[in-house]
Amino acid sequence: MTTKAQFMNRPTIRSLSKADQLRRWKQHLASTESKDASRQKQPASAKKSDFSSKSKTKHTKRTLSKCDIDYLVSLTNPFEAPPTCIPGFPSLPSQKLVTRARGVMALGSTGNGFIMVRPTLTSDSANAVVTNANFVGSVTDTDYSANPGVDAVFNNSSYVNSDLGEHVQNVQGRVVGCGARIRYVDTELNRGGTITALEHPNHHDWDDFVLNGIQAFDKATTQQVDRAWHPVTWQPISSTELQYAIVPHPIRSGSNANHGYNMIIYVTGVPEAKFEYEVVQQVEFTGPPARGKTPGQVSQNYDSIVYAASEPSSEQINRFYTAGRAVGEAAIMLYNYFNPNDAGYIEY
Numbered sequence: 001m002t003t004k005a006q007f008m009n010r011p012t013i014r015s016l017s018k019a020d021q022l023r024r025w026k027q028h029l030a031s032t033e034s035k036d037a038s039r040q041k042q043p044a045s046a047k048k049s050d051f052s053s054k055s056k057t058k059h060t061k062r063t064l065s066k067c068d069i070d071y072l073v074s075l076t077n078p079f080e081a082p083p084t085c086i087p088g089f090p091s092l093p094s095q096k097l098v099t100r101a102r103g104v105m106a107l108g109s110t111g112n113g114f115i116m117v118r119p120t121l122t123s124d125s126a127n128a129v130v131t132n133a134n135f136v137g138s139v140t141d142t143d144y145s146a147n148p149g150v151d152a153v154f155n156n157s158s159y160v161n162s163d164l165g166e167h168v169q170n171v172q173g174r175v176v177g178c179g180a181r182i183r184y185v186d187t188e189l190n191r192g193g194t195i196t197a198l199e200h201p202n203h204h205d206w207d208d209f210v211l212n213g214i215q216a217f218d219k220a221t222t223q224q225v226d227r228a229w230h231p232v233t234w235q236p237i238s239s240t241e242l243q244y245a246i247v248p249h250p251i252r253s254g255s256n257a258n259h260g261y262n263m264i265i266y267v268t269g270v271p272e273a274k275f276e277y278e279v280v281q282q283v284e285f286t287g288p289p290a291r292g293k294t295p296g297q298v299s300q301n302y303d304s305i306v307y308a309a310s311e312p313s314s315e316q317i318n319r320f321y322t323a324g325r326a327v328g329e330a331a332i333m334l335y336n337y338f339n340p341n342d343a344g345y346i347e348y
Contacts (some may be wrong), residue, residue, distance in 0.1 A: 002028070064335065067297040072331045074177025074282040075235050075309035076317045080327050086176050086242055087283055087305075091296030094284040096176075099155040101127055101279040102189060104185065108135025108149055111193065111271045115153075115182060115263035116206050117279055118249050119175040119234055123161045125248040128153035128180060128279050129261065131201045133272040142190060142207045155281060162290070164246045171246035171287035175251065181231035182265050186274040193269025196222045197232040197314045203241075203251055205260025214266055221315035225269055231264045231318055235310045244286060252268055308338040 005024055008014070016024065064072075070084035083096035099120075107113035113131035120127040129142050135149030144152040163171055182193055198220045200206060206214070214220055223230060234251070237240055241251055251262060267275060282341065286293065299305070309317075312334075320334045 078177040078179040078280045085296045087297045087299035089298045093293040095290040096284045099157045099281045101155040105130035106133040107273045112138040114266045117180045117263040118261045119178040119251045121173040122248040123157040126152040127155045140209045171285045173285045176282035179233035180279045181227045181229045182275045182277045185276045190270040193225045193228045196266045198260045203262040206264040219313040232314045308335045311338045
């Protein structure tokens with residue numbers, strides 16, 4: 001900043017009278033203050049250094065299509081999901097269906113019971129097994145033909161086992177989403193006990209397990225028995241499970257060719273206490289006999305969708321859908337929560 005002495009020593013100023021020198025000095029001060037004030041009012045963006053602008057981290061938001069949202073809902077809340085497809089390559093035109101099975105199960109004479117589920121494409125092969133009041137003991141059992149305390153559950157698929165095959169008269173199918181849920185429907189006096197829900201992380205069979213063995217898995221969640229729905233859902237763990245199949249149970253039980261029951265809800269409580277159950281699936285079929293086929297889709301977000309569905313436990317997923325939100329909104333929040341650096345939003 002120019003001092004008064006420096007200003008007065010300028011040749012053009014020295015020749016002036018004392019009064020004019022003082023007047024010009026005051027004008028110089030006024031002009032300097034005006035420039036300083038103008039600099040202070042500049043927007044923050046105009047004063048950013050090259051370093052600060054280059055160091056800013058940029059995250060690109062992905063766009064979640066309606067198909068993406070529907071697929072995420074089918075993996076995390078199949079009970080409210082519409083018919084949809086797997087948005088992965090290759091995506092063939094397919095018939096998209098929703099199958100259901102409902103009923104009432106009961107705890108056995110020792111106060112133990114369960115529902116075990118396996119994704120199933122056809123209506124004449126068991127989709128699940130449940131206990132009835134004749135069940136004895138605490139060890140899970142899938143042999144409904146030999147155990148009078150265990151019943152088979154069949155869905156309402158449009159196809160039977162003989163419809164599946166590789167020939168022109170056959171269809172091929174695959175599972176998009178699958179889940180089961182139960183809720184207590186007996187007297188309030190007899191309400192009590194626990195509910196433990198889990199999908200086997202390796203899709204192995206839950207046959208011949210006791211409660212402690214199920215609870216040993218890190219994602220097992222145990223809740224008190226109440227009148228709310230308690231779900232368990234299925235998510236794919238390999239590319240093989242996404243392929244079209246010609247067998248009624250396309251999800252293998254590890255290396256087990258029997259395609260076991262890989263989801264379970266185990267219940268303890270008062271003997272013979274009753275619970276309502278529901279098993280819901282989204283499935284796809286292709287092949288000449290499959291009618292009403294619509295185009296499939298391929299999504300760049302497929303991996304992120306499966307990750308968001310697979311990372312949380314069934315109980316964590318359930319909390320997103322039971323907080324009074326719309327289904328699509330809950331799915332977006334779940335996606336964002338488990339993909340924090342890749343937040344999505346709906347674009348129709």
